[in-house]
Amino acid sequence: MSGLPDALAVVVVRDGSPPAGADEATAETDGAVLLVGPGLRGPAATQAARALTSARHVWTADCGTEPGALAATLAPLLEPVRTLVLPASPDGRDLAPRLAAALGRPLLAGAVEVLPHGADVLRWGGTALVELTVDGPFLATLEPGVRGVEPAPDPAVVTEIAPTASSGVHGARTLAVHDVSEEGGGLDGARRVLAAGGGVGSPQAVALLGRVATAVGAALGGTRVVTDAGWLAYDRQIGTTGIGVDPDLYVAFGVSGAPHHTGGLGSPRHVVSINTDPYCPMTAMADLGIVADAAAVLAELARKLETEDD
Numbered sequence: 001m002s003g004l005p006d007a008l009a010v011v012v013v014r015d016g017s018p019p020a021g022a023d024e025a026t027a028e029t030d031g032a033v034l035l036v037g038p039g040l041r042g043p044a045a046t047q048a049a050r051a052l053t054s055a056r057h058v059w060t061a062d063c064g065t066e067p068g069a070l071a072a073t074l075a076p077l078l079e080p081v082r083t084l085v086l087p088a089s090p091d092g093r094d095l096a097p098r099l100a101a102a103l104g105r106p107l108l109a110g111a112v113e114v115l116p117h118g119a120d121v122l123r124w125g126g127t128a129l130v131e132l133t134v135d136g137p138f139l140a141t142l143e144p145g146v147r148g149v150e151p152a153p154d155p156a157v158v159t160e161i162a163p164t165a166s167s168g169v170h171g172a173r174t175l176a177v178h179d180v181s182e183e184g185g186g187l188d189g190a191r192r193v194l195a196a197g198g199g200v201g202s203p204q205a206v207a208l209l210g211r212v213a214t215a216v217g218a219a220l221g222g223t224r225v226v227t228d229a230g231w232l233a234y235d236r237q238i239g240t241t242g243i244g245v246d247p248d249l250y251v252a253f254g255v256s257g258a259p260h261h262t263g264g265l266g267s268p269r270h271v272v273s274i275n276t277d278p279y280c281p282m283t284a285m286a287d288l289g290i291v292a293d294a295a296a297v298l299a300e301l302a303r304k305l306e307t308e309d310d
Contacts, residue, residue, distance in 0.1 A: 005032045005057075007083040007114075010074070010099070012065055012091035013037035013048050020189040021087030021144030021244070023052050028085050028114045028142055031056025031152050034078075036063055036070065046158055054149045055156035061163050065091060071098035072166035079103065081137070085114050088141040088244075089188065100139045108132050108140040112240070112263075113147065122240055144188070145244025145266035187236065190219035192249045193268075195238060197261075197282075198225040199254020199275055199294045206231040208302050209253060215305045221245065223261050239264040254294030257282030274298075 007029040011022045014037060026033040033055055035048050045060035052058070063073060078084060084099070086092040088110065100107035111119035118133040119140045187193065194213040196206045206226060213220040221238040222231070238245055239261040246266030252273045255261065257280055273286035274294045283289040290297060 004059075004078075004081050005029070006081065007032065007085065008078070008081045009033040009085045009087075010078070010092075010095070011035050011087060012070070012089070012095060013040060014065065014091070016040075016044050016048055018048060018051050019087060019089035019091065020246070021089055021092070021142060023054050023149045024144060024147045025085045025087040025092075025142045026052050027054035027149045028147060029083070031156070033057075034059045034061065034074075036061045036074070037065060038062065041160055045160055049156050049158045052156070053151040056152045056154075058156045058158045059161055060158060061161050063163060063165065067091070067094040067098050069166060070095060071102045073163050074099060075102035077161075077163055083114065083116075083137070084139040085111075086139070086141050088143050092141055096139060096141045103137070103139065105137045105139055106134055108134070108138060111140040111142050114140050114142060143240075143244050143264075145246045145264050146240070148267050187219050187221055187238065187243045187245055190245060191247050192216065192218035192251075193221050193238070193245055193247045194218045194251045194253065195255055196220070196222040196226050196232060196253050197255030197275075197294070198223065198229075199256070200226075200298065201254070201295045203229075203231040205253075205295045205298060209298055212298065212302050212305060218249075218251075219245075219247075223255055223258070252282050252286070253298055255282045256280045257285065 009025040009029045011018050011033055013035050031054055040060040041062045049055055049058040086096045097107055108119040108121055110121050112122060113120040120129055120131050123130045194209055196209050200206060210220045221236050224237055226232045227234045227237040240263040241260055244264040248269045250268040250271045271286040272288045273283040274290045274297045275283050276293055278291045
């Protein structure tokens with residue numbers, strides 16, 4: 001595979017759709033990206049490429065997603081590329097260490113920005129930003145929702161490639177892929193998110209917010225205060241120490257807007273804040289600020305939607 005740039009994003013595609021964070025990873029490499037996944041050829045390859053607004057040149061490969069075999073297949077093709085960036089999606093996190101090992105280069109995991117000779121990463125529970133410098137080629141995973149995207153001025157050039165599959169590589173097997181939509185909706189790629197902060201006041205209010213989220217087709221998330229209190233599972237924590245999101249609508253119930261939380265919000269198109277403090281950071285960044293008790297507003301919204309407890 002010739003003509004590759006010095007920096008390239010590598011994105012695993014399932015069901016024809018790039019994962020959350022793919023566009024940001026592509027923007028981080030100036031629009032150069034390799035899309036890999038089953039069925040990525042012809043119109044399917046073009047459609048997947050068009051989903052990345054920052055893409056300038058897209059290479060696509062129709063191949064499997066088993067991370068061990070995929071790493072062995074891609075390593076010879078990617079050897080000339082100095083900087084490889086993968087989104088920190090589930091597939092990206094699976095592939096990255098295997099690809100780094102196959103290439104014999106360091107992996108800078110959890111990057112919030114990729115630099116010419118390394119990356120800025122969050123360490124020690126998100127309390128410190130560390131600049132890691134690498135003398136030579138490296139691979140990084142980029143956290144979704146932290147960098148933003150600048151759309152490319154022209155449609156991307158799409159080039160299909162046919163890598164030779166490596167034989168004799170044994171790794172993990174996918175037994176099943178579970179849809180979490182019945183459990184409040186997955187945060188990765190969610191277009192609407194309802195978030196609970198400490199201001200909702202109780203685990204019962206968080207549970208009610210979950211039912212409201214299901215009723216309006218939104219994903220449920222929360223702040224570290226809420227997850228540390230045990231009111232919500234840690235896989236629902238939004239922020240630099242949790243999951244990065246980039247929704248069209250973000251509704252914050254009792255969220256003050258601490259930097260470690262807002263750092264994982266990306267660039268929501270619309271933000272609504274319900275908080276008793278009219279001067280809190282979340283209300284300051286909101287398109288609509290409702291100065292009221294979050295639990296009371298939630299209860300009234302649930303009543304309107306007929307989702308409150310009987």
